[in-house]
Amino acid sequence: MADLRGGDLSRLRQLNSLTAIRALRGAGPLTLSALAERTGLSRPSMKEVAGELIDLGWVEEVPPSPGTMGRPARRYRFRADSGYLVGVDVGGHNIRAALSDLDGEILAETRQPVSLDAPLEERLAAIERAVSGCLTLGRVAVSDLWMIAVGTIGMIDVEGRVIYSAAVPSWRDLDLAGRMREMFPCQVLIENDSRLAAMAETRRGVAQGAKDVVFLHVGRRMGAGLIIGGKVHRGFGAAAGEISMLPEARWFDAPEHLNGCAVVPEGTPPEDAAGFTLAAARNGDPVALEAVGRFVDDLALGAAAMVLVLDPQVVVLGGGFSRSADVLLGPLREQLERRCMRMPEVRASTLGDECVVAGAIDYAVDHLDEQLFTPERGPLPLTR
Structure with a gap:
């Protein structure tokens, strides 16, 4: 008070x-x-x-x-429509963007495909197209855009620079905040995508009300986001949750168990390979089930380490592979039960591929509240 x-x-x-x-x-x-x-x-x-x-x-x-x-x-x-926010998810293969009002209600969404090895300028152009597409769909002028929050692969410093990205080498040592400000005349926020996904699950998804959460960002690449005491945990150097950087955890190459499975038809695009394996496992194919077992073994190793350190209330299986939670969730629970002193609840995300872009919107809303609606400051007059 x-x-x-x-x-x-x-x-x-x-x-x-x-x-x-x-x-x-x-x-x-x-x-x-x-x-x-x-x-x-x-x-x-x-x-x-x-x-x-x-x-x-x-x-x-x-x-x-x-x-x-x-x-x-x-x-x-x-007057939530007196200004607008945009959330962006910069993934390895897709750029997603969403437009919202000042309350965080999503009004329009777009997606731009981009190849993993795309040159830097091509990836930045895809971001610009995705954001501009949202503004067009929402019939919003760029002058009415107050803030853009970007969730991106890689390790992010406090200035919004991508200092390391294992998945996209061209993304390393990039002043992403600065490049975004060149494209759009508004405030820009940059954060790691897995952290924003974790935030979205506690605000909109299956972890609402939970104060301590481990979010497993599971897809063609692996990541994790941590919620401690109801807040996103970045760590002293913004490197919290980077389990995939530990070779012994086997997270970096874990998706290859699914991508390289023998059940995947020759010529299948890389973005669809794991889906074939997971679908075959759902139908009881023994080769696919074995591949899924190896993938879950690797996933559970890093997940168990985080559970033992943090003792979370909930572990959320999120990201693109969460659509196959019916195949993955049971084996993951069994592995965690064997390794963990206290078993947390393990739940599948309901946000799926939208978790990062939704978290980016929530991140922008939080920053707006801090700037305009705090006991120390406001409410301030309605200006940008």
Whole structure:
């Protein structure tokens, strides 16, 4: 609770305004009485706060529905459409982008394929096309874009530079934040993709309400994101969760058990190979089941190490391979039960391939809140 000693009424009004904004965000239009009930303020106080928020530009009165009889109660809403956010997922083979309002409600999504060995400028151009496509679909001008949050493969420093990327060599030592600012005139945030995926699972997915989570980012490449005490854990040097860098964990090459399985037809594109193996295992093919077993053996080794260190409430199997959770989840649980002192819940992601882009949106919303809606600062007048 903020310190209100000395009868600081302006401070009290500020805190009341923040309480009202929290009540309105994510809710439909609310009447003055409903707002007063949710905030614990008196109706006269709530009316005064609503007026101040309208003057600041964050709240507007909603006109009555057509055909409404009598004198309808005034209703108010948070102006989530006064600006827009974009989340981007930079993967090895695909660039995904999503457009949202200031509440994080996703309004449009696009995807751009890109080859793993694409030159740097080609990969950056794919990002620009994906973001521009979202703006076009959402009928949003680039001048209305407040923030872009990018989740990318690789190890990221605090300045938004990709300092290492095993999967995409051209991505190493890249000032990604700087290149993004050259393309788009707005604030840019850069974070590791697995961390954003973990965040999305605690906000929108199967780990909602959990404070300690290990997220297994399982697909054509492997990664992990950690949630500790309800917050994304980056570590001292932003290298937390990089189990794939430990050769003994066997994560880096683990997907090759599925990609190189004998059941995969010759000529199958690399992005589809693992899917053939997983589908064959689902149908009981012994060769495919053996390949899946080897893959899970490698996956469980690194996962068990993180479980033993962190003792999480939930382990989430996410990423592209989570669509085959019916094949992977049972063997993974068995392996963890043999290795771990206390068995956490093991759940399959419901977000699938969308986990990173959804997490990027949530990351942008959090930063917006920190800048505009904190007891130390706001709510500030509606400006960029």
